[in-house]
Amino acid sequence: MNQNMIDVKGVTKSFRGVVAVENASFVVPRGGVTALLGPNGAGKTTTLRMILGLARPTSGRVAYAGGSAPRIGASLDGGWGSGQVSADADWDYVAGxxxxxxxxxxxxxxxVGLRAGDMRKPVTKFSTGMRQRHGLGIALLGEPDVLILDEPVNGLDPEGIRWLRGVMRSFADRGGTVLLSSHLLGEVEHVADHLVVVNKTVRFAGSVDELGVGAGRGELEGQYFSLVGAGRSAA
Structure with a gap:
């Protein structure tokens, strides 16, 4: 069995001549938590959208284990919702x-910790943390093999962040594959098995041990900032 669920091969994406992602190559191992880590504007969301097939690479390609896309649940940009009807109606639509x-x-x-009363509101009335829970719930509805989450801790309080770590860890421990994006080094090191450090292109891809997470906090931060410091991203 292929140990890599997703293989990103030399992917580049340009928007009107501006390069958002350049020649990015990395793998997402099966049955673990992989974090796409980089500063704001590093091309993380664009990369996730290409993996999901929501954006077409300018060059390069994305391959999946077995040759076809697995069942993927995703939450991008704070979660999906029409904003015109109740959150419950949004969920019923996706469930259908x-x-x-x-x-x-x-x-x-x-x-995911949403009350029945919450679900009667449109997502536009949700707090940022509730929107994250809403997006995660929709991503989990179809019992996916792969969970892709874009900046999932945004808006969550410390208790919610701890809960989300447990959700991701449990999903991976049951054989699922998690790919999340984050600009928060401290969050990623608590949950990730593998890191992909990006700033327009891939600066590092490997296990957390290879980056030196076992080292002191200051040394780890120094390694991260030395990786992303070269070449500020435009998208």
Missing amino acids: VLGVPRSRVEEVREY
Whole structure:
């Protein structure tokens, strides 16, 4: 069995002549948590969108284990929601597309910590933390093999961040694959098995041990900033 669930091969993406991602290559190992780490504007979200097929690479390609895309649940840009109807209606719509029963909707709603009263509101009335829980819930509805989360800790309080770490760790420990993006080094080192450090292109890809997470905090930060310091990104 291929140990890598996703293989990004020399991917470049340009928007109107501005390079957002340049010749990026890395793998996402199966059954672990991989963090795409870099400063704001480093091309993380663009990379995730190419992996999801929401943006076409200018060059390069994305390959999946087995040759076809696995079941993927994703939450980008703070989660999906129409904003025109209740969050419950949004979930029912997605559940209908996926063929998911109402019992699964209720199970996931409780799991991500959204109350029944919350679900009667449109997502536009949610706090940032509630939007994150909403997006995560929709991503989990279809029982995916791969979970892709864009800046998932944004807006969560410390208790929520700790809970989210547990969700990601549990998902990976059951054989799932997690790929998340973050600009927060301190968050990533608590949950990730593998790191991909980016700033327009890939600066490092490997295990957390290879980057030196076992080293002192100051040394780890120094290694990270030395990797991303060269070449500020434009997208």
